[in-house]
Amino acid sequence: VSPARARTSSAEIVAxxxxxxxxxxxxxxxxxxxxxxxxxxxxSLYKRFPSRGALIAAIATTALNxxxxxxxxxxxxxxxxxxxRRIATAFRRFAHQNPRAYxxxxxxxPADHRPQPELFAEAAAPLIQVVERLVGSERALDAARxxxxxxxxxxxxxxxxxxxLGGDVNAAFGYGLDALVDSLxxxxxxxxxxxxxxxxxxxxxxx
Amino acid sequence: VSPARARTSSAEIVAxxxxxxxxxxxxxxxxxxxxxxxxxxxxSLYKRFPSRGALIAAIATTALNxxxxxxxxxxxxxxxxxxxRRIATAFRRFAHQNPRAYxxxxxxxPADHRPQPELFAEAAAPLIQVVERLVGSERALDAARxxxxxxxxxxxxxxxxxxxLGGDVNAAFGYGLDALVDSLxxxxxxxxxxxxxxxxxxxxxxx
DNA sequence: ACCTGAACACCGTTCAAGT
DNA sequence: ACCTGAACACCGTTCAAGT
Numbered sequence: 001v002s003p004a005r006a007r008t009s010s011a012e013i014v015a016x017x018x019x020x021x022x023x024x025x026x027x028x029x030x031x032x033x034x035x036x037x038x039x040x041x042x043x044s045l046y047k048r049f050p051s052r053g054a055l056i057a058a059i060a061t062t063a064l065n066x067x068x069x070x071x072x073x074x075x076x077x078x079x080x081x082x083x084x085r086r087i088a089t090a091f092r093r094f095a096h097q098n099p100r101a102y103x104x105x106x107x108x109x110p111a112d113h114r115p116q117p118e119l120f121a122e123a124a125a126p127l128i129q130v131v132e133r134l135v136g137s138e139r140a141l142d143a144a145r146x147x148x149x150x151x152x153x154x155x156x157x158x159x160x161x162x163x164x165l166g167g168d169v170n171a172a173f174g175y176g177l178d179a180l181v182d183s184l185x186x187x188x189x190x191x192x193x194x195x196x197x198x199x200x201x202x203x204x205x206x207x
Numbered sequence: 208v209s210p211a212r213a214r215t216s217s218a219e220i221v222a223x224x225x226x227x228x229x230x231x232x233x234x235x236x237x238x239x240x241x242x243x244x245x246x247x248x249x250x251s252l253y254k255r256f257p258s259r260g261a262l263i264a265a266i267a268t269t270a271l272n273x274x275x276x277x278x279x280x281x282x283x284x285x286x287x288x289x290x291x292r293r294i295a296t297a298f299r300r301f302a303h304q305n306p307r308a309y310x311x312x313x314x315x316x317p318a319d320h321r322p323q324p325e326l327f328a329e330a331a332a333p334l335i336q337v338v339e340r341l342v343g344s345e346r347a348l349d350a351a352r353x354x355x356x357x358x359x360x361x362x363x364x365x366x367x368x369x370x371x372l373g374g375d376v377n378a379a380f381g382y383g384l385d386a387l388v389d390s391l392x393x394x395x396x397x398x399x400x401x402x403x404x405x406x407x408x409x410x411x412x413x414x
Numbered sequence: 415a416c417c418t419g420a421a422c423a424c425c426g427t428t429c430a431a432g433t
Numbered sequence: 434a435c436c437t438g439a440a441c442a443c444c445g446t447t448c449a450a451g452t
């Protein structure tokens with residue numbers, strides 16, 4: 001007899017799940033809703049994903065892939081400080097454009113339903129490269145964590161609506177980013193590098 | 208006839224929910240599990256909380272109360288920079304001791320199931336006070352957001368296991384915090400205040 | 415080889431009935 | 434005035450039966 005032909009694909013299922021995620025949050029990503037969106041019934045999804053958790057993990061992985069691809073070209077920048085600012089700004093823009101997926105990426109997912117650590121490392125690589133030129137290889141990891149923590153913390157609080165005391169939020173991000181990036185210096189370098197460099201590209205179009 | 212006497216209380220229910228939260232995450236905080244823990248059946252909880260979301264909100268509120276009470280006394284500190292570091296460090300310690308509640312506090316909860324904004328403001332007040340002494344009232348909000356974003360971002364990534372590239376995580380927090388706090392200066396002040404102040408209390412007992 | 419309806423366990427929530 | 438069992442809708446997941 002004629003075996004049933006596939007009516008959907010893993011990629012299509014993940015895309016449908018991601019759309020539902022952005023539209024209605026994680027709660028809206030039910031197996032039934034995803035299945036309905038790709039034109040099958042819920043049990044069919046289990047042919048491609050062993051569980052809802054695995055599907056969420058796949059959604060997170062594609063989002064992390066997008067982020068990595070977005071940041072990768074920014075490592076090659078004449079001015080390292082400018083590169084760091086551009087990477088942080090692109091990171092923030094990604095979060096604004098994919099708020100729910102971003103949320104999932106930094107959520108405390110069970111270890112077996114998380115994107116591979118290597119993928120996180122790939123996404124972090126450009127920033128580490130750039131700050132290494134500023135602070136040296138010794139302090140590169142700490143410095144990258146400083147910038148990443150700031151960017152993630154700022155964006156996370158933005159997205160959850162924690163910044164309700166007023167003020168210009170975009171300007172606040174630039175203010176902090178400038179202060180942070182300016183503070184990145186190679187401790188082995190002489191006093192010449194210590195010239196204050198504040199207030200420079202603060203209001204450039206890319207911020 | 209004799210009307211049924213209360214077998215539990217809102218406070219007891221919230222406490223039970225918080226214990227379940229820390230023990231097994233948000234998924235473990237089911238109405239049935241909470242009810243069983245306080246010795247009633249699930250429907251009885253609806254006498255005190257209109258929904259599970261409202262109960263989660265109440266749990267978050269008590270946790271935020273604890274955090275506020277923890278930070279409140281730290282605003283009075285001889286050295287403002289030291290005060291800022293102490294506040295950030297206490298914030299991080301709270302997160303380590305209440306990881307799941309911390310997670311909920313900074314989660315994207317529905318607006319009607321979030322602790323009151325005033326309570327967040329109260330928790331943030333000590334830091335704002337302290338940094339105001341460093342950067343002036345004009346920049347106090349931006350500067351407080353810089354420190355908060357860093358602390359939250361760092362802790363959040365710590366808790367979700369994003370720091371897997373090795374290195375001393377405690378030292379990394381201190382490195383970033385020192386760099387950040389040192390960068391807080393009053394722009395109206397003279398060049399005298401610009402003396403580099405790095406490498407000072409980095410390894411003090413309080414860090 | 416993939417799809418489906420039916421079924422199961424579990425959850426949040428409602429409500430009439432009890433005391 | 435509070436507590437309960439029973440019921441409902443919904444969810445993730447399994448599986449035998451279909452093509």
